[in-house]
Amino acid sequence: MTNHHEIEVYVRFSETDALGHVNNVSYLIYFEEARTKFFDEACGDKELAKHFISAAVTCDYLSQAYAAQTLKIETSVSRLGTKSFTVEHLLTEKETGRKLAKGTAVLVSFDYINQKTTSIPSELRSRLESKLVSG
Amino acid sequence: MTNHHEIEVYVRFSETDALGHVNNVSYLIYFEEARTKFFDEACGDKELAKHFISAAVTCDYLSQAYAAQTLKIETSVSRLGTKSFTVEHLLTEKETGRKLAKGTAVLVSFDYINQKTTSIPSELRSRLESKLVSG
Amino acid sequence: MTNHHEIEVYVRFSETDALGHVNNVSYLIYFEEARTKFFDEACGDKELAKHFISAAVTCDYLSQAYAAQTLKIETSVSRLGTKSFTVEHLLTEKETGRKLAKGTAVLVSFDYINQKTTSIPSELRSRLESKLVSG
Amino acid sequence: MTNHHEIEVYVRFSETDALGHVNNVSYLIYFEEARTKFFDEACGDKELAKHFISAAVTCDYLSQAYAAQTLKIETSVSRLGTKSFTVEHLLTEKETGRKLAKGTAVLVSFDYINQKTTSIPSELRSRLESKLVSG
Numbered sequence: 033m034t035n036h037h038e039i040e041v042y043v044r045f046s047e048t049d050a051l052g053h054v055n056n057v058s059y060l061i062y063f064e065e066a067r068t069k070f071f072d073e074a075c076g077d078k079e080l081a082k083h084f085i086s087a088a089v090t091c092d093y094l095s096q097a098y099a100a101q102t103l104k105i106e107t108s109v110s111r112l113g114t115k116s117f118t119v120e121h122l123l124t125e126k127e128t129g130r131k132l133a134k135g136t137a138v139l140v141s142f143d144y145i146n147q148k149t150t151s152i153p154s155e156l157r158s159r160l161e162s163k164l165v166s167g
Numbered sequence: 168m169t170n171h172h173e174i175e176v177y178v179r180f181s182e183t184d185a186l187g188h189v190n191n192v193s194y195l196i197y198f199e200e201a202r203t204k205f206f207d208e209a210c211g212d213k214e215l216a217k218h219f220i221s222a223a224v225t226c227d228y229l230s231q232a233y234a235a236q237t238l239k240i241e242t243s244v245s246r247l248g249t250k251s252f253t254v255e256h257l258l259t260e261k262e263t264g265r266k267l268a269k270g271t272a273v274l275v276s277f278d279y280i281n282q283k284t285t286s287i288p289s290e291l292r293s294r295l296e297s298k299l300v301s302g
Numbered sequence: 303m304t305n306h307h308e309i310e311v312y313v314r315f316s317e318t319d320a321l322g323h324v325n326n327v328s329y330l331i332y333f334e335e336a337r338t339k340f341f342d343e344a345c346g347d348k349e350l351a352k353h354f355i356s357a358a359v360t361c362d363y364l365s366q367a368y369a370a371q372t373l374k375i376e377t378s379v380s381r382l383g384t385k386s387f388t389v390e391h392l393l394t395e396k397e398t399g400r401k402l403a404k405g406t407a408v409l410v411s412f413d414y415i416n417q418k419t420t421s422i423p424s425e426l427r428s429r430l431e432s433k434l435v436s437g
Numbered sequence: 438m439t440n441h442h443e444i445e446v447y448v449r450f451s452e453t454d455a456l457g458h459v460n461n462v463s464y465l466i467y468f469e470e471a472r473t474k475f476f477d478e479a480c481g482d483k484e485l486a487k488h489f490i491s492a493a494v495t496c497d498y499l500s501q502a503y504a505a506q507t508l509k510i511e512t513s514v515s516r517l518g519t520k521s522f523t524v525e526h527l528l529t530e531k532e533t534g535r536k537l538a539k540g541t542a543v544l545v546s547f548d549y550i551n552q553k554t555t556s557i558p559s560e561l562r563s564r565l566e567s568k569l570v571s572g
Binding site: 068072078081099 | 216
């Protein structure tokens with residue numbers, strides 16, 4: 033429970049589409065915001081996002097969202113490897129708690145200068161470990 | 168002063184570009200969020216954005232913004248006509264107050280069912296009038 | 303082979319991010335364009351996207367892409383159910399053929415008026431069947 | 438006439454909004470694509486966009502656009518100064534020629550390393566001059 037990091041997002045008009053609801057791609061934008069804030073607030077490093085590269089993302093759509101709604105995203109670490117880790121996101125409507133989507137992202141520790149994968153630095157590793165949610 | 172409506176936005180990584188700063192288009196996304204929240208919070212109508220159509224927007228870029236910054240947008244009404252009105256936006260960096268951009272938007276009262284312009288409804292007109300900033 | 307539908311996309315500057323490469327979310331935008339064009343060109347219905355709702359998307363990132371590149375997306379149908387089907391996308395760099403990403407999307411036949419899932423209409427079903435790629 | 442650079446863009450579903458039409462911000466995305474392709478194709482430098490910074494943009498909305506339409510953008514240089522120049526964009530619906538929007542952008546020659554404005558390099562200056570549309 034305390035291992036979950038939480039943010040709120042406001043649904044912008046530009047994030048909806050002609051079907052009247054939030055466009056499927058916008059959910060991935062919300063999840064990326066959740067990850068960078070998780071890095072910043074939970075790991076204490078605003079620049080942390082710059083040490084990782086996305087290896088995979090998934091999103092399961094459970095219910096539609098609409099313009100001007102306030103949404104809630106809970107983020108946690110579900111797997112921690114040597115070079116990569118997996119985060120899970122749960123998106124809900126703030127007012128009702130209705131589940132809107134579930135997402136995952138696999139992030140790989142990456143050296144952008146030399147363009148190669150690296151081991152997750154040990155200090156960051158311990159911080160991520162403390163956020164790990166046991167199955 | 169009290170006529171200014173204020174919101175904060177967090178700069179998402181997806182809103183930056185390969186030049187390392189916030190992409191020029193993202194500022195317009197922030198301004199649209201400021202307008203819909205202004206409609207919602209200052210005029211008491213979450214659906215208000217649906218009664219207007221954009222006639223024109225401008226943005227003057229004053230300084231660069233970066234990922235993970237918190238920005239502040241002040242919005243006010245600078246002109247109120249029969250069928251349209253103009254809002255002005257000032258975007259600053261929250262922490263330092265540094266001015267990042269100024270923007271305007273001309274919004275026209277629009278009947279999307281019949282696809283034609285209309286006069287601004289009188290009740291909304293009075294609310295917008297109370298937000299008008301005199302030159 | 304002939305069952306694959308192909309489009310090209312140009313990488314916009316606004317689709318890159320401060321890490322100098324194409325933002326991870328942009329790949330999902332490209333895949334959505336590939337699906338709507340597949341619907342339009344392969345199934346002969348420009349409005350077809352409006353009869354489906356996204357149930358799930360995935361993206362595996364294989365290599366980075368950069369501003370001003372021309373990318374190629376191959377789209378095919380990998381599963382066809384009663385109410386839903388799955389499409390697969392392969393994103394490559396046009397000039398070199400380098401693989402950039404693989405994606406999938408599960409689309410459910412949906413009645414937006416009554417807000418409920420429906421069976422895939424039989425005529426459309428036959429068209430999708432002809433695009434089905436056997437494992 | 439020959440001084441106008443022309444591109445086509447396809448309207449993505451993610452670029453529309455809940456009002457059923459193309460979101461006002463998307464027009465600015467189209468104009469940015471037109472500018473980078475103008476730089477690439479007309480000036481022969483794919484990286485040219487990286488030597489300029491946006492000082493101002495405007496967009497006048499003339500008519501609505503919709504998902505899956507093909508649009509045409511004509512771009513020309515309307516002013517050429519020592520450190521900056523202005524481009525003009527005309528956005529039309531390809532099939533009908535209907536005018537959808539007019540836009541402008543002021544671009545300033547910028548040294549991102551030293552973070553200061555510079556004079557437009559003379560070789561590029563001559564190329565832009567040849568694209569200048571006389572009033």
